[in-house]
Amino acid sequence: MKMEYELFEASGDKTHHDSTDVSDRSGWPIREKNHPSHKEALTAALGLLLLCALVALCVLGILYHNKGVSYEALSEQYSSVVERLSVQERITDVCQRALCGEGWRLFGVKCYYFSTDKLNWIMSRAYCAETGGHLVIITSRDEQDFLSSHAHETHWIGLNDLETEGKWMWVNNQTLTETGVTFWYKRTDEQHEPDNWRQEDESGENCAALGNESLGTDVWFDASCLKKKKYICEK
Template identity: 35%
Template sequence: MSRPQGYIEGEAPASQQHSGSNGGSKVRSERVALLVVSALLAAAVIVICRLSLDNMHTKQSFQTLRDEHEAVKRNLTERRCEVKSYNTVQQTSPQPPVVKENDPRPKCEHGWEQYGRQCYYFSIDLLTWSKSRDECRQKGGDLVQIDSREEQTFLELKLREKNNFEWDVFWIGLTDSEKEGTWLWVDGSPLNESLTFWFLGEPDNWTGNDPDGADCVRMGKKAGAPDMKRWFDESCKYTYRSICEKPAETRHFTLHCV
């Protein structure tokens, strides 16, 4: 059998060689692409794992810092309480405890002075007896009603502190304006005749300056007045200072050591 012209033994035809070359190149390209994609996926997985690990470490660090912060706060609070308690014990004058709950002691508001369970306000306004009573009522009380020798003593001592001159005197809540000679306190109760502090010769219902007489009572300085005898009946139209009275308030509160 005759060979085609140009045939070389052992060599494939040119058309077959070209077809095989194209097939091999295509396979190699697909493999390279697959390797690149695999490498990118692997890199992405590594990055995600690293970010997750870093995030977990960050959360753990924050939690550790938070726990340490709370421990420091508790420690400082305990130290402050210990120091305040120590200082309270060391003080020589009586001091209130660091912690009190529901303190039932009655208290007077600012500007009032306390005696027992009553509060007293010493007005500086010069008013008639009725205007003085109005002022006391606006403040939640009334003109003072004196029910004991101890209360009279307390008021006398306070007036000595507050009197600026001899006739700096104060209205109290006693009057006989309804019936002459029948002395009543502002709450309507009658005067206890065994517990009075009239100055010598009082009450005299003097009408020299007021024809209506002297139907209201004031107290204050009088030279030579013995044994707290400081009550005088005066015209209710005169203007004097006054003493207001009201019960002390019971306040419930809680103090914490901070």
């Protein structure tokens, strides 16, 4: 400030306070410090800030718009999948009823009935025969898995050794050796099923079931044919 004042004096024009340019002693122009360049810089900075804010707003707007589109698209896809599944379930239900009858389930090319009541093995066999089918005959892992996934407690199946102890036969007179698939429960002490246990029934255990009173339906047990259990028919 002091230097500038001196430069003013050197110019010999003390009234020239509004001038933007003055000359130093060597004749080169210098600018006054009170020149509005400070305001210009401030204005420029504010302008830059506003520009940045505008760009940020634009970016946020684009992001929000994209997120909105993405959410809408996902929501639409979800509704579409739910609708298709619902239609598929209705079609399956209609097919099951048409092909198998009310209360039966379709699996592969066969129909299965999971009883809600309990009967002894002989009465279960008779009931299934009345429906035009028979107690279920299991011939594959897939069939076993399907049955055990729908049977949440022990159920009679169409397997017995009533005629000859230890010779297990299906209700269609096929032997286990012929079907070649077994799912007997195996114990770690090697006292595996079928064990023909005689503590409850002196005639032993001559009928087979999925599971027993305490173990899951993914394995077979022999049991007294006099016991009342739920049962599975097939046709």
